[in-house]
Amino acid sequence: MPANRLLELDPLPLTLTTHAETAVAARRLLGAHDSVQGLFATLHAARQQRIDRGVSVRRLEHGEVDLLRAAIVFAGAGLDAVLKQLVRDALPPLLASHPATKTSLNRFVTEMVRGEPKKAQRILGAPSADTALRAEYVDSITKGSLQTEKDLRAVRNSLGIAPSGVFADAHLATFADFFIARNEIVHELDLQASGPGIPTRRARKMSPVRDLANEAISITAEFVVATDALL
Numbered sequence: 001m002p003a004n005r006l007l008e009l010d011p012l013p014l015t016l017t018t019h020a021e022t023a024v025a026a027r028r029l030l031g032a033h034d035s036v037q038g039l040f041a042t043l044h045a046a047r048q049q050r051i052d053r054g055v056s057v058r059r060l061e062h063g064e065v066d067l068l069r070a071a072i073v074f075a076g077a078g079l080d081a082v083l084k085q086l087v088r089d090a091l092p093p094l095l096a097s098h099p100a101t102k103t104s105l106n107r108f109v110t111e112m113v114r115g116e117p118k119k120a121q122r123i124l125g126a127p128s129a130d131t132a133l134r135a136e137y138v139d140s141i142t143k144g145s146l147q148t149e150k151d152l153r154a155v156r157n158s159l160g161i162a163p164s165g166v167f168a169d170a171h172l173a174t175f176a177d178f179f180i181a182r183n184e185i186v187h188e189l190d191l192q193a194s195g196p197g198i199p200t201r202r203a204r205k206m207s208p209v210r211d212l213a214n215e216a217i218s219i220t221a222e223f224v225v226a227t228d229a230l231l
Contacts (some may be wrong), residue, residue, distance in 0.1 A: 004047045007040040007210040009033060012221050021093055022228040025085040029220055032078020036071050036213050043067040043206075060206070068209040069185045075213040076146075079220045083155045084142040090227050091138055091158060092107055098230055100160030109139050147183065149175045152219070155217040161226045166219065175219065178212045 012033055017026040043064055047057045088096075094101045113120045119136075126132040141158050152172045153163075161167050184190055184202060191199040 004044060004051055005206075006044045007206055009037050009040075009210075009214050012217075016221065016224050017228050019090075019228055019231040021090040022086065022224055024089060025082045025227075026224050027050075028085055029078060029082045029217070029224055032074060032215055032220070035074045036217065039067050039071045039074065040210070044108075049052075059170065059184055060204075065201075066203050068204040068206065069190055071209055071213045072178070072182050072204075072216075075216040076178070076186070079216050080146050082220045083146060086223060086227050087138055087141050087155060087158060090231060091141075092134065093231060094160055094227075095134065098160040100162075101158065102104070104157045104160070105134070105137055106193065108140065111223055112136075116204055125129055148179050149173050153154055155223070159223075159227050160230060161223070167220050167226070175215065178216050181212055 014030065016029065017023050046061075046064055046067070050057050050061075091101065095105060109120070112123075123129065123132045123136055137158075141154060146155070148154065149172045151173060153169065156163065156167050156172070163169060165171070190201045190204070192202050193199055
């Protein structure tokens, strides 16, 4: 294995979008892919400078590990931004044409009536109740960041994507490791207790980080392609 192997994401599908409702999400995905790949290229260049100076690269420097952390954060931000954009742009037309999306909307209404009856009464009693309800539904899916694989299932169900293949519950559950790593970095600065004294930061290695980021970008692309196919 080369001493300074360039980490590379898998290429995105050649055709991500054929509809206006997925075009913005696709552009955001391309940007996320380029950003993460750019971080890997920066890491490669930094390590090459060390090699050129005759310095060993067997151990990652702190700044190099931060580039790996940034790759996970950028991949998560891309997943978040793209999936929310899909919901905002593609869900409204899908609600008018795709029965599976209506099932999820009806479940949302039932849960709101049971858990928040005053809100349900206000929304369903509005002059344009259907418009207000759909706006509330979209907002409920997009107002927070995607934190767990449960959120991936929620987006899948809202868009009416069949829960099979890469969208099966069992496969989406495998993204728990990615969300854990992203949250450790974003919310905890990757710090961990290591006994008495100053907390240390978690170790991040090149290949595992590449795999986590690649899996996040890849499932995001799958969401774009699947949603586009339903329109």
